[in-house]
Amino acid sequence: MKPFAAAYSDPITKRKTARTIALAIVTLATGFLAAACQESGAPPANSPNASSSPSSSTASDAKGLKIGSLLPATGDLASVGQPMLAAVPLLVDTVNQCGGVNGAPVTLLPNTDDQTDPTAGADGMTKLAEVDKVAGVVGSFASSVSSAAIPIAIRNKVVLVSPGSTSPVFTERGKKGEFQGYWARTAPPDTYQARALAKLAYEKGIRRAATIVINNDYGRGFEKEFVQAFKKLGGTITNEAKPARYDPKATTFETEAQAAFGGKPQGVAAVAYAETGALLLKTAYEQGLSKGVQILLTDGSKSDQFASQVGKTSDGKFILQGAVGTIPGADGKALAALTKLWQAKYNQAPPAYAPQSWDAAALLVLAAQAAKANTGDAIKSKLREVANGPGKEVSDVCEGLKLLSQGQKINYQGASGNVDIDENGDVSGVYDVWEVEPDGKLKTVSKVSPVIN
Numbered sequence: 001m002k003p004f005a006a007a008y009s010d011p012i013t014k015r016k017t018a019r020t021i022a023l024a025i026v027t028l029a030t031g032f033l034a035a036a037c038q039e040s041g042a043p044p045a046n047s048p049n050a051s052s053s054p055s056s057s058t059a060s061d062a063k064g065l066k067i068g069s070l071l072p073a074t075g076d077l078a079s080v081g082q083p084m085l086a087a088v089p090l091l092v093d094t095v096n097q098c099g100g101v102n103g104a105p106v107t108l109l110p111n112t113d114d115q116t117d118p119t120a121g122a123d124g125m126t127k128l129a130e131v132d133k134v135a136g137v138v139g140s141f142a143s144s145v146s147s148a149a150i151p152i153a154i155r156n157k158v159v160l161v162s163p164g165s166t167s168p169v170f171t172e173r174g175k176k177g178e179f180q181g182y183w184a185r186t187a188p189p190d191t192y193q194a195r196a197l198a199k200l201a202y203e204k205g206i207r208r209a210a211t212i213v214i215n216n217d218y219g220r221g222f223e224k225e226f227v228q229a230f231k232k233l234g235g236t237i238t239n240e241a242k243p244a245r246y247d248p249k250a251t252t253f254e255t256e257a258q259a260a261f262g263g264k265p266q267g268v269a270a271v272a273y274a275e276t277g278a279l280l281l282k283t284a285y286e287q288g289l290s291k292g293v294q295i296l297l298t299d300g301s302k303s304d305q306f307a308s309q310v311g312k313t314s315d316g317k318f319i320l321q322g323a324v325g326t327i328p329g330a331d332g333k334a335l336a337a338l339t340k341l342w343q344a345k346y347n348q349a350p351p352a353y354a355p356q357s358w359d360a361a362a363l364l365v366l367a368a369q370a371a372k373a374n375t376g377d378a379i380k381s382k383l384r385e386v387a388n389g390p391g392k393e394v395s396d397v398c399e400g401l402k403l404l405s406q407g408q409k410i411n412y413q414g415a416s417g418n419v420d421i422d423e424n425g426d427v428s429g430v431y432d433v434w435e436v437e438p439d440g441k442l443k444t445v446s447k448v449s450p451v452i453n
Helices: 015-038 078-097 118-131 143-155 169-175 190-203 217-233 254-261 274-286 306-310 335-346 354-371 376-388 397-405
Strands: 066-071 136-139 159-162 183-185 208-214 244-246 267-271 294-297 324-328 392-394 410-412 431-436 442-448
Touching: 066 078, 066 118, 066 354, 078 274, 078 335, 078 354, 078 397, 118 136, 118 143, 136 143, 136 354, 143 159, 143 169, 143 183, 143 217, 159 354, 159 376, 169 183, 183 376, 190 217, 190 267, 190 294, 190 324, 190 431, 190 442, 208 217, 208 254, 208 274, 217 244, 217 267, 244 254, 254 267, 254 274, 267 274, 274 306, 335 354, 354 376, 354 397, 354 410, 376 410, 392 397, 397 410
Parallel strands: 066 136, 136 159, 159 183, 208 244, 208 267, 267 294, 294 324, 392 410
Antiparallel strands: 324 431, 431 442
16 A cells, blocks of 8 residues: 555545545554554554654653654645655654664654644644754745744744745845754755746746746745746746735635636646645636646645546546646655665655655754754754765765764765755755656656756
């Protein structure tokens, strides 16, 4: 059984049911992870959701490093975010099997579901920081949720490392010194991805494009960069004067679809999340607006179930057949080892954002070991040093921990990339191009560079 297969029978009209099912899937996936770890002789977890791994300390008896995760088990990004929920405990289990951090097992609290909602994310971050007293958190995925969580993390001196919040807004805030070293991300900002998507569109012969985006930090930031990049290439944005942006809580999209598709664009860049994005594109099709228009998608909607959610034409073809998109790829030196581990446990390659999640957790534990202390301030003081060097290049987190415990310096080479974090908390990266096949499956077909001459 594939651990991240969808259970959305009718996600367009049964959104609450979809969220419930997504949570059940995550619970099963986490339980499967625990069961897989038992094969090595480790004791079972107390509950499917209560452990980072069987070899972790429990929260009540924790004496060492304590970290948490703030990731979407439900909400608009649940189907895309599920691999992250397994990657973090997999990393912690690996670390604890080779001795932990600073001589003690790492405690990973059960994932705090941010529900892809800034209010829920802020509440979750408050609990992690002020009640659970964690030193570091992997999260969040949605940029809007990270924006809500960051002030709480800073106030409580907790390091927040996101594996997927890609809004360019964070770069600007970093330049202003707002984060004080308590924020970083292992996925590159959409400054780059927007350029990559614009370049992909232009290479496909599109000269007139429109945008429709989710009205939050992620959507607006992507929109700004895409418009600039596409115009620089020589293209025209048909709805630049009146951008089409939709409310994340919207349930109908007739007006927004007309605003995006009404100007007769050759292509439409839809920067959306999976659940609402599916309804949006289904609406555009039902209104007869999207016929012959190249659909351009992004990481927020890359889900194995996305084409099915949008639906089929009257003759049984997938509406999204031929749609293309971009997503941060992974080409780091640790990817081969992670792939082998993931393949052994789940019989598949690591899905999108699993490498970035692995690296986010790895940086937290390596920084704590480098500082020889288990506090947020300690992690903050060494985060960029273990990510950037100077020191010996290591892709094996256990080797890195061993060298650090001996007083040596390292330069961690991650699964997603080299994870060199700049002064704004950003990393660079590569981008995969994916396409919706005739059978509705998503296939990685090439790579695209964000460099525009």
